[in-house]
Amino acid sequence: MLIIQTLIYGLAQGSLYALLAAGFALICGILKMITFAHGEVFMVGAFVALGVIVGLGLPPAVGMAAAMAAAMALGVFIERVAFRPFRGGSSMSPALITIGFSIALQALVLLLAGADTKPFPYGGGEFKLTVGSVSVSGIELTVILASFILVALLQLFIRKTSWGLALRAASMHFDAARLMGVNTNMTVALAFGLASMLAGAGGLLFGAYYGAFYPQMGVVMAFKALAAATLGGITSVSGAVAGGIMLGVIESLSVLFISSGYKDIIAFSILILVLLFKPSGLLGRFEEEKV
Amino acid sequence: MALLEVRAVRKVFGGIVALRDVDMTVSEGEIHGLIGPNGAGKTTLFNVLSGNYLPASGQILFAGRDLAASRAHERVKYGIARTFQNIRLFKSMSVADNIKTGFHGMTRTGWLTAIFMPVRAFKEERLVTAEAAKLLERLNLTWAADEPAVNLSYGDQRRVEIARALAARPRLLLLDEPAAGLNETEVGVLEHLIRGIRGAGITIVLVEHDMRLLMSVADRVTVLAHGQRIAQGIPEEIRLNTRVINEYLGGVPA
Secondary structure, eight states, X not given: OHHHHHHHXXXXXXXXXXXXXXXXXXXXXXXXXXXXXXXXXXXXXXXXXXXXXXXXXXXXXXXXXXXXXXHHHHHHHHIIIIIGGGTTSOSHHXXXXXXXXXXXXXXXXXXXXXXSOBOOSOOOOSOEEEETTEEEEHHHHHHHHHHHHHXXXXXXXXXXXXXXXXXXXXXXXXXXXXXXXXOHHHHHHXXXXXXXXXXXXXXXXXXXXXXXXXXXXXXXXXXXHHHHHHHHOTTOHHHHHHHHHHHHHHHHHHHHHTOGGGHHHHHHHHXXXXXXXXXXXXXXXXXXXXX | OEEEEEEEEEEEETTEXXXXXXXXXXXXXXXXXXXXXXXXXXXXXXXXXXXXXXXXXEEEEETTEEOTTOOHHHHHHHTEEEOOSSOOOOTTSBHHHHHHHHTGGGOOOOHHHHHHOHHHHHHHHHHHHHHHHHHHHHTTOGGGTTSBGGGSOHHHHHHHHHHHHHHTOOSEEEEESTTTTOOHHHHHHHHHHHHHHHXXXXXXXEEOSOHHHHHHHOSEEEEEETTEEEEEEOHHHHHHOHHHIIIIXXXXXX
């Protein structure tokens, strides 16, 4: 039963990766560029939620909505400042500006909230779903279910709305979409908005899961999620989500069978192997550009 | 009445002048042919008209509106739609979805509304789906609605591209070599389609190397060579114009 318990841990951790990885896929899909401030959007979302829940005493659901709204605003702002002015130009400038955002946002939260790690007021330890020797805590269940629902809603939006179609079209053929009447600036902003909403929600879920909110909480998460997105296939949202879940599960299995000290080494060795043999990721595919 | 007026448009790439103060007037309701040897600047002119390139100087008036400051997607909203010389469909998307992208400029829901009031977005999406289905039916492409665009024959892909452009309800349609790569039967279907589109009141500018097709459908023709307009007139005049024969028609009157 230990293995099932381990898989559940992996699934919870993997869902957190998936929320960030889906965002990387959305942004990279349309711009073919990467943001280095995604972990800080995640972190800012977490702190806004904490402020709403602890500071204002409002319920966690309101905190979640606030995290998503704040993260979306921040993500759209970052796109406006770091990406839009350089459209069609070098991808170096946006990369550097987002690194700047990453450092500055960590410093800002450090100044405003202090360096100490803040706990989450709801323990989540009261509720436990136990089947045989396997038990799932309330917070694990919340993380897994909330991530699942958010990713499902994202997919619904992408598949079933006209803006979702614009997003798919612009990701496939940016210029053709523009010349067919798609407002591509708005579409890029939408990609950042959606990606950041997921990141903000992920930040709160992470903080609640580990009972820890701190200014650097997004750094390692974002890098691992980027790796996970690449593992699954960064050109597709579903590939990136699958990559996130896989990375979480691989990590937890290596903790079980080898040792927790090796989990990052194993996870990233697998990533390197996948990239060597299938550069587009496990589920991704590269489209040919010219007819 | 002139629907489109191109006045002294100049486009420079590095040191090369691709368009040298080109003038062109397109009247409402006509099919206007645009011909010239390869590299004459026909596609460049299309790119300037559709907002893909900004001209170095000159003016473009569309239905009395100066387009200098408007961006590509806005021009689609004003009524200029186009197709591409190299087919640029969203290949792995279904034919129906490809056509739905053409409607995007018409939809009124912003993305914030779509996220926070999804019901409204879904409603509009249903409307767009119905419109796309109508368009597919008119072009006899209903059978292909759910096929990935890339699976269609070349000729059908061209028609999907035209349908996608028509989805934007244009007043002016720019067709860039729609007959390229088509067999004789397909060209026949295309000719019928072009006449039908004009019959629906849509003005067309047609770039085409198939002289039989172009001369038979065009009301007037503009000829470009080396980025300059060397002639403009009705097909009969163009066919007999010695400069056009020397530069393009190659001494064999079509």
